[in-house]
Amino acid sequence: MPSADGLCWAGFGHYLPERVVTNAEIEADLGLAPGWILARTGISARHYASPGQALSDLAVPAGAMALQNAGLEVREIGLLLLATSTPDHLLPPTAPLVAHRLGLSCGAVDIAGACSGFLHALALAAGHARLTGQPVLVIAANILSRRIDPKDASTRALFADAAGAVVVAPCADPGRGPLSVVLGSDGGLYDEILIERGGSRTPDVPGTPIEARMQMRNGRAVFARAVECMATSSAEALRRAGLHPYDLGFWMPHQANGRILDQVAGRLGLGNTPRLGTLSLHGNSSAATIPLALSCHHAEGGLLDNGPVLLSAFGAGTIWGAMAWQN
Incomplete structure (x- = not known):
């Protein structure tokens, strides 16, 4: 493992559910004029999870893609941080389940930081990677389509389901x-x-x-x-x-x-x-x-x-x- 003088984003991954929901579908359902959502939000479409998908089902493929992209073995990962506001259950945390499904045996914890959860998790990941010299897998995922009021345009127009992941790894360049x-x-x-x-x-x-x-x-x-x-x-x-x-x-x-x-x-x-x-x-x-x-x-x-x-x-x-x- 390189000296922990520097850190890099060594691998990236993401997962998007198959269902795409366009503005036209929401605008027709809520009686909004065509173009109303795009003009106010900059959003034209979003993805929704299927009824059988839980948060971990989005997080796992994103994490697996990031690990493969980084070219790392699961035994090399020192910590998994999962930033989410929509875990599989209130208890237990979802991160250990995601780690298990990825074949990881390292520490794993949920980070409940709402929309800034990934940024906070990234700061914690950098500290852990520098302290231990071990790569950290950071995953952020949410299924917000089940938390919006379908009759409320202010939330229904905005929120979506997705997962993204980054591997934070030590590198020899102290400038990174x-x-x-x-x-x-x-x-x-x-x-x-x-x-x-x-x-x-x-x-x-x-x-x-x-x-x-x-x-x-x-x-x-x-x-x-x-x-x-x-x-x-x-x-x-x-x-x-x-x-x-x-x-x-x-x-x-x-x-x-x-x-x-x-x-x-x-x-x-x-x-x-x-x-x-x-x-x-x-x-x-x-x-x-x-x-x-x-x-x-x-x-x-x-x-x-x-x-x-x-x-x-x-x-x-x-x-x-x-x-x-x-x-």
């Missing part, structure tokens, strides 16, 4: 890996995006139907906070890394909403920086959007060595962060 990390949270906006039922605050009551649906209680407040937090944390990550927008090879934001991303880009002066993402085709799969976009870019023959990559994310809780990474 995370250049800076900025993480933040504000529990004062805790309940602005909420799945209320099923936790200890509002447990399921025997004999009553379970309505574990996502609620976006103040979309305008969430929009404004997402722009502010993604922009300020990204600017700080660039400052700490000694970078300017023109130094970046790519900007890789969480694929939340096209209008949010445009405003963040304007605040940061990223108008001429290439933006990686799959928002139009795959929608918002929460934590999965960043590794999904990275893997799709790699699968299409794209490179990530033409300059640092800036990662930005904001999620329910609220939690957010940014990272500059040199691969």
